[in-house]
Amino acid sequence: MSETFKIDETVTIGASIVKYRVESGPYLGPGGTAFYVVSDPARTVFRTAYADAMHRPTPVFEAGGTVKIDGGTHTLLAGPFDNGTGYTWWAIQDASGAQLSDGQHVMTDYQPPAPAPETFEYAGVAYEVGATYKDREGDRWTLEELPVDASQSYVWRLNGRTMAWESTALLVERYGPLVKVEA
Template sequence: MTKTLKVGDDVIWRNGTDLRGTIQYGPFLSAAVDGEDAYLVRGQDSEPPTSYVVSASSIEKCGLQFAVNDRVIDADWWGTGRIVYGPYSTSGVSMYLVSRDGEDLIQPTRASQLHAVVASIGDRVRVVKGDDAVPRISAMFEGKIGELVEVDPAGPVQYLVQIGSGAHGAPDGRWWCAEVERVEADDSRPAGFEYYGVFYEYGVSYLDKDGNIWTFDGTMNREGIPVAVSENPLMHGCSLVRVVRNYGPLDRLNT
């Protein structure tokens, strides 16, 4: 999965110490980092300011600041823990003291290798983003709610979500996802499907630009995309994607 970085992002990277800067350009292929994807980064800690070519694999987006008792994932250790002190600086490196779960150990840990715990195993979560490397399958899971069954802090896609009893990659199965959000027990969001940022509720009628009425009852096609019920038999069974692209935008009729 490609890291989501853009011009203007504040980032941190390792070069003897943790360095901070702002992305000026990229990504681009660079011989300076052995042909890897790279970014041009303007350093924040040098005077006068210096720009660096930094490999994408060694760069992380800044912005996460932790407080005492925050739950975190240590990407180097592959485990979770709790912040007990920090941040503080050691030889120019931003650090925290982390109490590791299941161990009687408090470990000094670089800030750059810590990530916020968004959910715990067993929580109900909504899939925000699947795996960019497999977009066709990932689209079947984005917007769905399931159970978080495994976390891989070091992986490019960290969260394994179980939607139903199906096999891995099946629409009612499980899938490794890049981003999830915890769903509270009293979450009132109805059953439905999210497509390009718009949520379509099952059992609700929608009016298209030509005056046709569409309803989605939760029936899926082989690709895991909802199919429509239409008053026009020639249009019955069209996928939500086809309906939105060819006849949208769709306006909700009933509440």
């Protein structure tokens, strides 16, 4: 028994990566085989496709994201790779640090990689929003929000207290260098 597809659903046919849109169907073809009418995304080329050859496109994963395999969380290291038969696999790492490979078809609950932190550059140094830095006197400063420029104030907290008068330029000039520390 073949899958049922909905109108306007995106599909691929056979081992091809070309995406088609389901226009209508299913219809009963020769020998009782179900088929659909599909089109290219621009709806300029129409054709028929047997339901048994149609597939929902493989979700787009990205290296650095995580997936579940048999209940365990794994990090995607590299991929996707295709062995030439349409089998898509990834190099992955499990929670213990062991590196292996597995097919994308067994991966569930994909979570994209964490976004890169927001940073602000001043005098050739990148400061990360939310990060804590230690000044030359040992005080801890936290960059609260991304400043528009180095003269903007209201962005730093000293040992948990907002220092509204401090701009990045003034802070670095008076107390620098600022060294990033673990919070």
